[in-house]
Each structure stands twice: as C-alpha cells, then as structure tokens.
Amino acid sequence: MNLSPNKNFCLIVNPHGGRKKGLHLLSEIQPIFDTAGIKLEVIVTEFAGHAREIAKQKDLVGYDGMIVIGGDGTMHEILNGLFTREDQQTIPIGLIPGGSGNSLIVDLELTDPVDAAKAIVDEHIRKFDVVEITTNGRTVYSFNIIGWGLVTDVGIRAEKWRWLGPARYTIVSLLKVLRGTQARSAQLILDGKEIADEFTFVMVCNTRYTGAMKIAPQAKLDDGLLDVIVLRHGASRLKLLSLFNRIYDGTHVEDPVVEYYTASQISLTSNQADPLNIDGELTGTTPFDIEVRPRAIEMFDRRKEKCQNRLVISGKGGQSVPLC
Incomplete structure (x- = not known):
C-alpha cells in the first residue's frame, strides 16, 4: 500500500x-518521494550530536515519519534523541544507508538506498526492540550491539583508521589477535544465571550483523530477546584466527569455544571500569545493566509484519519462541 498524498516527512542527512x-x-532518492507526492523537510546535520539534538527537540506534530540518511552512528543519535524526549513522543523511522557501518540496514536487507526509499513510500512499518543500557548512572539506548573486552579494544584502535571505512575493523581485529588478547575477569548475569570467569570478550546483540560480520546469526529484531556471544579467555591465536575467518558467514558460533545465549535482562561487572562499544560508539563503562524494551520503535521495512517462530539457543538446548 502506497502512502497517500500530502504526507510530510522530516529528513535528516549526515553529510559527513x-x-x-x-x-x-x-x-x-528525492525523485522517489516527489513522484509519490511526499513532502520532505530536509535538515543537514552540522556537528557531532546534531542528529540527537534534532530528534530530541523537534516538534513532531504534522510529520508522518522521520527519514535518516546516515550510518549506525547517526541512527544511534536519532534513537537516543527520540527516547529522551520530554513529551515521550515517537515517530516511524526510515533509514537510508549512508554510513561506513550500516548494521541495521543489512538486517533489514535494504542496503540499496533506492530500495530503502521505496520501502518508506510503500509504508511497510514494523515494530522493533530497543535495548536500554544503564551505565555510569545514565541510560543509553541501542539498536545494534553492546561490546566489552576485545570488541571495545578494536573499536578504540579503529577510530584512528576511519579513513579505511569498514575494512578498518577487519585489519585492527587481525592485529589485535596476532599480538595477543587480554584476559578480563568479570561476572556476567543472564536472566539471573551467573557466569564468573576470565573472558576475551562478551558481545550483546540485537542485530545479526555488525558491519559485514554476521556476529549473531540467530538474532531477531523483534523477539524481545538479546543474543549474547561469549568467548572465555584461553583460546589460542590460531583458534581465534580460524574463528575470525568464519565470522562473516556466522559459522563461528558452531565452534565449541564460542558460547551463545539469549536473555532479556543482562548485567556485567568487571574488576575495573572497562569501556564499552555501544552501536559502534565508545561510550560508558562497566558495570552495566541491560534490559530489552520489546517492540518499542516503529521502522519502515520492506516486509509486512508476520508471525514466525525462532530457535532460541541457550547453552545446551533451545526453545521455540513466537515473534509476534
């Protein structure tokens, strides 16, 4: 079903x-909306954090949706702006891939900007989960990942190599593995179950993909659960390199050293205040608490919403959970 005429959208574009x-x-993509009779109010971001400021403060009355041209960083700003509004008003979001990392758009299978624009025009709206993280006495909202350990080490180093685009994560990850990984002691709690040990990394995922890497192949955006990838410390460099080669097709989770869990409430406490990687942004430190806000945001998608079951992996077994 196409959007009726006289629809109005606020379009935020990150030129950087x-x-x-x-x-x-x-x-x-402008002609696609012009042909559909949709009016766009275009706002070009001017500084880091501007998209968040717009999403938090703009009067949304009279708008049928918000379109974002950008990557994971811009989407992270929009999400955190919307969910900290004083009026608590939300609005459907349409995402056009325009960043170096487009994890969410890969999950939505809308990596072509024209296809993404047509999905908005066709008004396919679905509700997706939002992740609420409490860290350093404040709340941060996420749509993608919360990474701790090696994942954050890579993110910190990769910031200096942004000119390489998405390839920077691959290069830095390989360098980190070859130079040896750090053991970090922590207590991880998944829906009340405690795992205390030394870890290489823990990654909490709402999306299947992080960039081009299929980190959590079972993850669903609307099941009320987070997929948790755990790698305890002790794997050899050779093992880590073999896992890295398999991370792009998701088969790394089949290796016995990789633990795969699902949970809706998660906390992690480490022996020191370690930095976090939230949606590719280096923000917050341990300890942290995480909770899912099921189907809390509306987004334009190519597919109409439908019910299906998923296999939830939790240690040794699994259970079938309806998505809607």
Whole structure:
C-alpha cells in the first residue's frame, strides 16, 4: 500500500557519514518521494550530536515519519534523541544507508538506498526492540550491539583508521589477535544465571550483523530477546584466527569455544571500569545493566509484519519462541 498524498516527512542527512555521500544520496532518492507526492523537510546535520539534538527537540506534530540518511552512528543519535524526549513522543523511522557501518540496514536487507526509499513510500512499518543500557548512572539506548573486552579494544584502535571505512575493523581485529588478547575477569548475569570467569570478550546483540560480520546469526529484531556471544579467555591465536575467518558467514558460533545465549535482562561487572562499544560508539563503562524494551520503535521495512517462530539457543538446548 502506497502512502497517500500530502504526507510530510522530516529528513535528516549526515553529510559527513561514511564516504561523505549523504547529499548525493539525497539527490538520488528525492525523485522517489516527489513522484509519490511526499513532502520532505530536509535538515543537514552540522556537528557531532546534531542528529540527537534534532530528534530530541523537534516538534513532531504534522510529520508522518522521520527519514535518516546516515550510518549506525547517526541512527544511534536519532534513537537516543527520540527516547529522551520530554513529551515521550515517537515517530516511524526510515533509514537510508549512508554510513561506513550500516548494521541495521543489512538486517533489514535494504542496503540499496533506492530500495530503502521505496520501502518508506510503500509504508511497510514494523515494530522493533530497543535495548536500554544503564551505565555510569545514565541510560543509553541501542539498536545494534553492546561490546566489552576485545570488541571495545578494536573499536578504540579503529577510530584512528576511519579513513579505511569498514575494512578498518577487519585489519585492527587481525592485529589485535596476532599480538595477543587480554584476559578480563568479570561476572556476567543472564536472566539471573551467573557466569564468573576470565573472558576475551562478551558481545550483546540485537542485530545479526555488525558491519559485514554476521556476529549473531540467530538474532531477531523483534523477539524481545538479546543474543549474547561469549568467548572465555584461553583460546589460542590460531583458534581465534580460524574463528575470525568464519565470522562473516556466522559459522563461528558452531565452534565449541564460542558460547551463545539469549536473555532479556543482562548485567556485567568487571574488576575495573572497562569501556564499552555501544552501536559502534565508545561510550560508558562497566558495570552495566541491560534490559530489552520489546517492540518499542516503529521502522519502515520492506516486509509486512508476520508471525514466525525462532530457535532460541541457550547453552545446551533451545526453545521455540513466537515473534509476534
């Protein structure tokens, strides 16, 4: 079903995201909305945090949705702006891939900007989960990942190599593995079950993908659960390299050294205040508490919402859980 005429959208474009193609993408997709009779109010972000400020403060009355041209960082800002509004008003979000990391858009299978624009015009709206993280006495909202340990080490180093685009994560990860990984002691609690040990990393995932890496192949955006990938310390460099080669197709989770859990409430306490990687942003430290806000945000998607079951992996067994 196409959107009826006289629809109004606020479109936020990050001209500096990814390879700085945001304004070019706008010119590419503008005709699609013009043909559908949809009016766009275009706002170009001017500084880091501007998208968050717009999403938090803009009067949303009269708008049928918010379109974002950018990557994971811009989407992270939009999410945290919307969910900290004083009026608690939300609005459907349409995402056009324009960043160096487009994890959410890969999960939605809308990596082509034209396809993403058409999904908005066709008004396929679905509700997705939002992740609420409490860290350092404040609340941060996430749609993608919360990483701790090696995952954050890679993110910190990769910030200096942004000019390489998504490839920077691959290169830095390999360098880190070859130089040896750090053991971190922590207490991880998954829905009341405690795991205390030394870890290489823990990654909490709402999406299947992080960039091009299929980190959590069982993850669903709307099942009320988070997929937790755990790697305890002790795996050899050779083992880590073999896992890295399999991370792009998701088969790394089949290796016995990789533990895969699902949970809706998660906390982690480490022996020191370690930094976190939240949706690719280096923000917050341990300890942290996480809770899922099921189906708390509306987004435009190519598919109409439908019910299906998923296999939830939890240690040795699994259970079938309805998505809606």
